[in-house]
Amino acid sequence: MDLARTEVADKAVDKAVDKAVDKAVDKAVGRAVDQARTTRAGSAARLGLMAVPVAFFGVFFAYPVAAIVERGLHVDGAWRFGRILDVLGQSDIRHVLWFTVWQALASTALTLLIALPGAYVFARFDFPGKQVLRAVVTVPFVLPTVVVGTAFLALLGQGGLLDELWGVRLDTTVWAILLAHVFFNYAVVVRTVGGLWAQLDPRQEEAARMLGASRLAAWRKVTLPALVPAVAAAALMVFLFTFTSFGVVQILGGPGFSTLEVEIYRQTAQILDLSTAAVLTVVQFAAVGLILGVHAWTVRRRESTLRLVDAAQTARRPRGAGQWALLGGVLATVVVLVLLPLGVLVQRSLDTPDGYGFAYFRALGDADGGTFLVPPIDAIWNSLEYALAATGIAVVIGGLAAAALTRRAGRLVRGFDALLMLPLGVSAVTVGFGFLITLDEPPLDLRATWILVPLAQALVGVPFVVRTMLPVLRAVDGRLREAAAVLGASPLRAWREVDLPMVRRALLIAAGFAFAVSLGEFGATVFIARPDNPTLPVAVARLLGRAGDLNYGQAMALSTVLMVVCAAALLLLERMRPARASTGEF
Amino acid sequence: MALLELDDATVRFGGRAVLDDVDLAVAEHEIVCVLGPSGSGKSTLLRAVAGLQPLDGGRVSLDGRDQTGVPAHKRGVGLMFQDHQLFPQRDVGGNVAFGLRMHGASRDEQASRVRELLALVGLPGAEHRAVAALSGGEQQRVALARALAPRPRLLMLDEPLGQLDRSLRERLVVELRELFGDLGTTVLAVTHDQGEAFALADRVVVMRDGRIAQSGTPLEVWQDPADEFVARFLGFDNVVPASVTGESADTPWGKVPVPAGAPQGPGTILVRPAGVRLVPAADAQLTCTVAARTFRGTHVALHLQPADAPRLEAACALREAPEPGAEVGVAFDAAEIVVLEAGPAS
Numbered sequence: 006m007d008l009a010r011t012e013v014a015d016k017a018v019d020k021a022v023d024k025a026v027d028k029a030v031d032k033a034v035g036r037a038v039d040q041a042r043t044t045r046a047g048s049a050a051r052l053g054l055m056a057v058p059v060a061f062f063g064v065f066f067a068y069p070v071a072a073i074v075e076r077g078l079h080v081d082g083a084w085r086f087g088r089i090l091d092v093l094g095q096s097d098i099r100h101v102l103w104f105t106v107w108q109a110l111a112s113t114a115l116t117l118l119i120a121l122p123g124a125y126v127f128a129r130f131d132f133p134g135k136q137v138l139r140a141v142v143t144v145p146f147v148l149p150t151v152v153v154g155t156a157f158l159a160l161l162g163q164g165g166l167l168d169e170l171w172g173v174r175l176d177t178t179v180w181a182i183l184l185a186h187v188f189f190n191y192a193v194v195v196r197t198v199g200g201l202w203a204q205l206d207p208r209q210e211e212a213a214r215m216l217g218a219s220r221l222a223a224w225r226k227v228t229l230p231a232l233v234p235a236v237a238a239a240a241l242m243v244f245l246f247t248f249t250s251f252g253v254v255q256i257l258g259g260p261g262f263s264t265l266e267v268e269i270y271r272q273t274a275q276i277l278d279l280s281t282a283a284v285l286t287v288v289q290f291a292a293v294g295l296i297l298g299v300h301a302w303t304v305r306r307r308e309s310t311l312r313l314v315d316a317a318q319t320a321r322r323p324r325g326a327g328q329w330a331l332l333g334g335v336l337a338t339v340v341v342l343v344l345l346p347l348g349v350l351v352q353r354s355l356d357t358p359d360g361y362g363f364a365y366f367r368a369l370g371d372a373d374g375g376t377f378l379v380p381p382i383d384a385i386w387n388s389l390e391y392a393l394a395a396t397g398i399a400v401v402i403g404g405l406a407a408a409a410l411t412r413r414a415g416r417l418v419r420g421f422d423a424l425l426m427l428p429l430g431v432s433a434v435t436v437g438f439g440f441l442i443t444l445d446e447p448p449l450d451l452r453a454t455w456i457l458v459p460l461a462q463a464l465v466g467v468p469f470v471v472r473t474m475l476p477v478l479r480a481v482d483g484r485l486r487e488a489a490a491v492l493g494a495s496p497l498r499a500w501r502e503v504d505l506p507m508v509r510r511a512l513l514i515a516a517g518f519a520f521a522v523s524l525g526e527f528g529a530t531v532f533i534a535r536p537d538n539p540t541l542p543v544a545v546a547r548l549l550g551r552a553g554d555l556n557y558g559q560a561m562a563l564s565t566v567l568m569v570v571c572a573a574a575l576l577l578l579e580r581m582r583p584a585r586a587s588t589g590e591f
Numbered sequence: 592m593a594l595l596e597l598d599d600a601t602v603r604f605g606g607r608a609v610l611d612d613v614d615l616a617v618a619e620h621e622i623v624c625v626l627g628p629s630g631s632g633k634s635t636l637l638r639a640v641a642g643l644q645p646l647d648g649g650r651v652s653l654d655g656r657d658q659t660g661v662p663a664h665k666r667g668v669g670l671m672f673q674d675h676q677l678f679p680q681r682d683v684g685g686n687v688a689f690g691l692r693m694h695g696a697s698r699d700e701q702a703s704r705v706r707e708l709l710a711l712v713g714l715p716g717a718e719h720r721a722v723a724a725l726s727g728g729e730q731q732r733v734a735l736a737r738a739l740a741p742r743p744r745l746l747m748l749d750e751p752l753g754q755l756d757r758s759l760r761e762r763l764v765v766e767l768r769e770l771f772g773d774l775g776t777t778v779l780a781v782t783h784d785q786g787e788a789f790a791l792a793d794r795v796v797v798m799r800d801g802r803i804a805q806s807g808t809p810l811e812v813w814q815d816p817a818d819e820f821v822a823r824f825l826g827f828d829n830v831v832p833a834s835v836t837g838e839s840a841d842t843p844w845g846k847v848p849v850p851a852g853a854p855q856g857p858g859t860i861l862v863r864p865a866g867v868r869l870v871p872a873a874d875a876q877l878t879c880t881v882a883a884r885t886f887r888g889t890h891v892a893l894h895l896q897p898a899d900a901p902r903l904e905a906a907c908a909l910r911e912a913p914e915p916g917a918e919v920g921v922a923f924d925a926a927e928i929v930v931l932e933a934g935p936a937s
Contacts, residue, residue, distance in 0.1 A: 487643050488676040490663040493693035493741060499664075502689070506680045 054409035061402050065460055069439025070290065076442060077283025092284040105248060105264040108179060112186035112247040113240050119187055119338060120194035126335040127195055128202035131320040142343055143192040144572045149525025150252025151542040155549065155564040156346040157185045157257055159353040166349050181257040186250065188342055190243040197239035198232060205231055207319055241300045249293065251434060252527040256549060265289045266528065269434050286435045347568060354561035358554060365558035381559060384544035385566060388524055391540055395462035395523035400516050402463065403470025411478045433528025436461055440533050461529040466519035473518060477511035517578040521571050541567045594619045594777050595640065595745055599649035602635050609635045611801035617779055622771055624792030625781040628824060632801040633781035637747045641670045669743030673750040675734035677722040683733050684718030690741035708736040728759050748780035752787055764790045785825055789813065797821050818932050822861045828904050829862040835930055843900040844877050848925035859931045864892065866927025867905035875920025879903060881913050895921065
């Protein structure tokens with residue numbers, strides 16, 4: 006979602022900065038020394054800003070991950086790298102690996118197939134309600150995976166809509182997982198590819214047409230090459246998200262449909278084979294590292310010189326039957342793929358044995374003594390509290406990191422940038438598992454404290470905060486601060502008068518994303534949330550795990566609550582997003 | 592005592608000196624314009640005075656007080672940035688009042704001063720307009736009002752009219768000159784445009800590669816460029832090596848008269864276009880073909896190609912301008928010829 010937008014916005018700045026960095030490296034050592042002397046104060050400040058995020062990631066990310074590696078490969082006082090081959094040699098593990106890869110590939114291909122026409126329509130066509138629709142298709146991306154799973158269960162599962170109407174059940178097939186993945190990632194492709202497509206100058210194609218290219222040839226020779234890197238980046242993001250998919254597969258995947266992430270959870274929480282789980286974690290970590298590496302490479306490649314124009318100028322009304330049909334097709338896809346599952350979810354939450362009503366919602370307030378130690382409704386308050394705390398942590402850590410990264414200087418800082426993105430792709434289950442095995446002894450015995458859950462959730466929220474804040478911070482012209490200084494503002498005052506007003510909005514948006522992500526976080530939370538303090542997604546999963554109409558209905562009701570909160574948060578953010586920063590636009 | 596004094600001011604970026612031992616003094620109420628091509632260090636000079644760029648050597652003094660270690664916000668100088676750098680999230684009034692607010696002025700004081708300044712720069716009542724909605728010229732006025740508002744003891748302008756179109760620039764430079772004269776403001780401006788510098792300044796300082804190449808009144812610099820670099824920078828192209836003996840010089844164009852008292856021996860001479868006169872063939876010192884002619888409003892610039900010598904630029908009246916391809920005779924006028932000091936070649 007925002008990765009797409011921020012990457013495009015980031016690009017110009019990055020390029021200039023990288024160029025400057027390269028230039029500096031090329032110069033003689035004497036120059037570097039001189040440079041260091043004049044910017045020493047700035048470097049010291051940067052290192053100071055970086056200290057807190059680095060410590061945070063060291064303790065709550067690197068340490069748990071390292072501990073997992075040790076747990077899996079360091080047996081009886083010696084490193085046993087052969088363990089990896091042993092585990093990978095097991096036929097059921099090989100089956101999991103194979104399924105993880107092919108379902109991710111299939112999900113990615115299906116997502117591209119369905120979403121690319123959408124990207125084109127959103128980029129080039131102007132139609133009433135476009136803004137609203139753009140926000141609507143983004144809603145799934147911030148929805149908790151548990152809600153997505155539940156919604157598709159209500160649509161395709163036993164007693165689901167299709168089952169009732171035509172007796173069709175897809176929850177025992179892989180199609181349920183694939184469709185849920187498409188639902189989830191539709192916006193990634195529409196925003197990443199469509200965002201760039203909208204800014205490509207149509208006159209480039211016109212120039213090719215004037216030089217004798219046919220309409221198709223012009224598109225193939227001019228537009229397609231410009232889009233390929235964006236499509237590749239989007240595909241890699243979708244692949245990454247589906248490769249590490251947990252909540253969706255956990256709920257929709259029948260026996261035999263298990264991803265690495267689900268298997269890690271199963272080995273840890275059910276079979277209690279920590280050593281195998283650790284090996285799988287290492288394998289997943291390596292795979293994610295590889296994917297992120299390739300993604301970073303394509304982003305770099307994408308920094309080719311493209312003629313970008315204001316997106317508002319390239320869209321126009323559809324013309325002719327073909328274009329109207331395309332628009333209609335995309336709208337129908339959005340309705341069937343995005344609105345229908347969410348609609349069914351709401352309908353199921355209201356459809357009680359005694360007719361439509363709020364019985365399931367009311368039942369959330371009762372402690373039935375079986376599934377929960379507390380009434381499910383308490384999960385709402387738990388979730389809100391945890392998410393607020395996690396948002397606070399993520400904004401502070403992410404804000405400091407973004408401030409430190411504003412002026413990129415050298416490899417060290419760039420490495421830090423990449424490090425911050427890791428938790429986005431590294432499995433949440435890994436993080437939760439790592440917390441469980443490392444933060445249980447003094448001085449870091451946090452197992453009994455409530456802060457453990459927000460800490461894990463914040464880890465997932467920080468990358469969003471950094472990605473949202475960074476382009477805005479980088480866009481603040483340093484000379485505005487100088488202008489303030491010359492007019493008599495001290496450095497602190499200048500920051501307050503110049504930076505803060507510009508950053509305030511981005512800060513709110515970042516906080517909103519961190520909140521939505523924290524609220525829906527499932528993989529890590531399911532490990533570490535205490536039984537008497539479940540969060541909303543954990544409560545939903547637990548209700549679904551039990552038989553009976555009441556539990557099913559309550560799961561639907563809780564999911565509806567969660568969906569409404571997340572969707573409301575996102576729609577609020579979309580309204581706040583600046584139309585176009587007016588800095589330096591003269 | 593000078594209001595602003597630079598002693599051996601030096602700034603290095605990497606190994607390269609961007610400001611190289613610069614000495615400069617600006618007296619109170621004086622308007623000094625630093626003129627130079629891009630990369631000559633003029634903007635760095637302003638930034639060093641403002642306290643935005645630390646010096647690697649030498650000193651900046653204001654009112655005789657050394658400013659080393661005094662941060663930018665305590666120097667009490669104003670700087671108008673090249674691209675104005677108006678605060679985009681504030682309206683016009685908020686921008687102009689910014690400096691007053693930083694200096695703790697009361698709301699009433701701010702409001703009345705903002706009103707006064709906006710009237711002064713010709714934008715009365717513009718307080719509540721958004722800066723993004725202003726034209727380039729209006730932004731320039733707001734930036735000026737903002738810089739003037741806290742009554743800086745020295746106002747510095749970085750390419751004040753750089754981004755405006757030609758006719759607006761020519762009008763504004765006259766307005767600025769009158770305004771500064773009325774207010775008695777001390778001004779240090781930098782520009783790459785000689786026309787702007789000559790119209791604005793009491794004194795022009797030409798910079799090259801971080802050093803001061805020449806300093807003097809506009810007339811002095813115009814009439815007597817110090818070296819080939821200054822001459823060429825001012826737009827003169829008739830600059831050739833020459834050997835001066837008595838009151839004439841050997842040049843690729845043949846013998847050329849020079850003013851009495853010119854330095855003797857090998858050197859460089861400048862022939863101003865006005866010193867190249869078109870004469871009947873009988874009186875000609877040199878015969879040329881007209882290669883091109885450029886209409887310059889009040890006169891025509893002729894590009895003359897001698898048989899085997901560098902091209903020569905001549906100025907002639909509109910009505911007398913020969914057609915391209917015509918053969919013309921040329922004579923030189925000693926009064927428009929300058930023997931240049933040997934400077935580093937450009």
